[in-house]
Amino acid sequence: MGLVFLASFLAFLGPPASAPIPFTYFDNRMLIRCTIDGRQFTTIVDTGDPGMTITPETARTLGLRVRSNGAETGAGNRAVTSGATTLASLRIGPESFTNIATDVVDLGEIRRRFHFPHLDGIVGYSILQRFAVRVDVDSQTIVLERSAPVVPGGATQTAFTLVGTIPEIAAKVDGVATTVVIDTGDRSSLTLFGPFARANGFYDRYPSQRNIITGYGLGGPIYADVFRLPSVEVLGMRLTQVVTRASRQTGGAFTDTQQGGSIGTGILKRFNIVYDYPRHRMYSWPSKLFASPDRFVAPG
Numbered sequence: 001m002g003l004v005f006l007a008s009f010l011a012f013l014g015p016p017a018s019a020p021i022p023f024t025y026f027d028n029r030m031l032i033r034c035t036i037d038g039r040q041f042t043t044i045v046d047t048g049d050p051g052m053t054i055t056p057e058t059a060r061t062l063g064l065r066v067r068s069n070g071a072e073t074g075a076g077n078r079a080v081t082s083g084a085t086t087l088a089s090l091r092i093g094p095e096s097f098t099n100i101a102t103d104v105v106d107l108g109e110i111r112r113r114f115h116f117p118h119l120d121g122i123v124g125y126s127i128l129q130r131f132a133v134r135v136d137v138d139s140q141t142i143v144l145e146r147s148a149p150v151v152p153g154g155a156t157q158t159a160f161t162l163v164g165t166i167p168e169i170a171a172k173v174d175g176v177a178t179t180v181v182i183d184t185g186d187r188s189s190l191t192l193f194g195p196f197a198r199a200n201g202f203y204d205r206y207p208s209q210r211n212i213i214t215g216y217g218l219g220g221p222i223y224a225d226v227f228r229l230p231s232v233e234v235l236g237m238r239l240t241q242v243v244t245r246a247s248r249q250t251g252g253a254f255t256d257t258q259q260g261g262s263i264g265t266g267i268l269k270r271f272n273i274v275y276d277y278p279r280h281r282m283y284s285w286p287s288k289l290f291a292s293p294d295r296f297v298a299p300g
Contacts, residue, residue, distance in 0.1 A: 019093055020093070021093035021142045022140060023045065024140065025269070028266060028269070029046075029187060030045040030184055031043070034090060034092045034123065035092075036058070036089070037088050037089055039061065043119075043121040044121075046122045047185070048184065049125065050124055051101070052101070053102065054085075056104055056106055067085070068081075081106070082105050083105070085102050097127065110216050110217070122185070131278075132144075132145040132275070133145075135274075137270075138272060148276075148279065149276055151274055156235055156285065157283055158283075159280060160281070162280070163181055166183065167181065167275065168181050171232065173232055173261065174202075174229055175231070179259045180259055180261050181262050182262075184264075188215065188244075188264040189266025190264065192244060194254060194255050197225075197246035202246045207227060208225040210225050212298070214298075222249060226244070228244070234263060235273075235282070237286075239267065243294045243295060269289050272285055272287045
């Protein structure tokens with residue numbers, strides 16, 4: 001009888017919570033430590049990346065065979081050479097994975113321009129898709145949950161679709177209804193894609209720093225106009241005086257014509273968020289950084 005009662009009690013409690021994974025912000029990117037083939041490395045957690053990525057240096061350290069994989073584009077204007085390999089093992093906090101197909105891409109320019117002490121790779125959709133990914137800004141931890149998440153009663157629920165592998169949600173940019181992608185690899189608060197910015201007159205609407213380098217991504221520097229936007233409605237909240245960049249890129253991801261733009265970590269860290277990939281839902285509630293003033297920090 002005692003064992004039956006204990007089993008019933010544990011079932012009532014639900015599955016045990018996964019152990020939290022500490023993260024740090026560096027240049028508005030979430031950095032975690034993971035173990036690849038038995039060695040420790042530092043990676044970005046990036047909802048905008050389609051898979052698992054390591055650098056050529058990481059591949060050499062691990063003695064991995066890398067085969068050519070053509071080229072890929074990012075936020076920069078140029079395509080970059082890509083390789084491919086397979087990781088025998090990957091461990092992120094308490095979660096373990098085996099035989100992970102992995103891209104090999106040079107992140108050296110990003111590492112140098114932003115002075116990352118370590119930048120060995122990126123954890124993206126191919127790993128995150130399995131979980132409800134809880135990003136707790138208040139405790140600076142990430143939890144990978146395999147069951148349906150439990151969230152605070154006041155949390156806002158936002159449905160998302162996937163643009164390829166990137167979450168896309170509805171938003172209003174200065175009153176203009178559009179959709180935006182959710183990209184934790186974007187260092188800015190809000191990036192307006194070129195076609196949307198031109199169609200809605202954002203380049204000349206507010207005083208701005210014109211056509212300056214606002215960051216570096218795969219493929220080189222990111223040029224944009226930078227200004228303060230009076231209002232952005234996203235994740236159930238209306239945010240004001242949001243530092244915004246309107247892309248001046250001629251190639252790469254920010255020339256997309258389907259979405260209005262990208263919500264980056266400058267906005268996302270104002271919330272604690274659960275990215276529930278299996279159920280295509282986001283749950284958000286204000287973090288301790290919600291009222292922090294927004295500001296533009298030039299790269300370098």
